[in-house]
């Protein structure tokens with residue numbers, strides 16, 4: 001009998017794909033536990049024999065119960081970006097609950113260079129990584145670079161006006177397909193290495209926004225001009241456009257981080273762990289041109 005693998009955030013985009021790839025790799029459905037705040041959302045997984053449990057990082061006693069019997073726990077970072085420390089508390093609660101429940105191995109999804117990254121929420125990830133390491137349990141840290149899918153947020157607006165406002169300058173980003181990240185994580189969970197590891201999951205090429213705009217224009221058949229701003233100008237533009245003020249520093253920090261090179265790192269970890277070729281950015285843009293065109 002193989003070990004049981006608990007995947008938190010199982011109704012999220014990444015969690016769903018990790019479970020898909022675990023199944024593809026031959027993990028029996030009965031050895032997978034899918035944790036979500038809303039089990040009703042995962043009726044399809046339950047129907048396939050996967051164990052579905054309620055798991056909310058805001059409820060530690062419930063979480064300890066949920067993790068019972070899980071050998072490996074993959075903690076997928078949450079989307080609680082309120083700037084009030086909620087996310088870090090949630091992650092550390094999950095690490096403590098998994099340890100109390102008797103997990104033998106922990107895995108966590110982080111971001112590249114959390115020690116120095118200019119991304120506003122990098123400390124959440126760094127502190128969670130530290131908490132994982134402090135358990136003394138065998139662990140895997142997956143530092144996920146920006147998903148190609150993040151471009152669904154930036155490019156449709158940019159194509160609608162023909163202008164892409166950015167303060168990233170010539171900073172490059174090694175975008176990675178979210179499904180490639182999921183395939184790599186599943187590969188590592190199934191073939192758990194002999195030693196605890198930190199992987200940085202990236203695409204195979206890094207592009208600055210001018211290069212992304214050229215590739216996207218060619219794929220979509222519409223012009224796109226990159227307008228380089230300072231961080232302050234970018235923040236001012238977002239405020240004028242009516243974005244909620246609380247989220248503006250976080251979004252601007254993405255460009256600050258890109259400009260600083262925090263997202264430019266390229267590794268071979270995705271292909272090594274997934275055992276397949278990563279999706280090039282050009283392919284992603286061509287496959288999604290209708291949705292990206294604005």
Ligand SMILES: NC(=O)c1ccc[n+]([C@@H]2O[C@H](COP(=O)([O-])OP(=O)(O)OC[C@H]3O[C@@H](n4cnc5c(N)ncnc54)[C@H](OP(=O)(O)O)[C@@H]3O)[C@@H](O)[C@H]2O)c1
Pocket residue numbers: 008009010011012013014015035036037038055056057058076077078079080090109144145146147150178
């Ligand atoms: N590298 C990147 O470019 C990038 C981009 C976006 C996000 N991320 C990070 O990667 C994570 C996964 O990405 P995704 O695309 O799958 O995001 P997503 O579809 O928005 O999923 C968000 C996840 O957070 C979980 N979550 C939220 N609050 C929670 C709580 N209180 N307790 C337990 N789980 C909670 C959700 O789980 P349930 O709804 O199933 O409970 C869900 O799996 C995100 O949450 C975020 O931390 C990375």
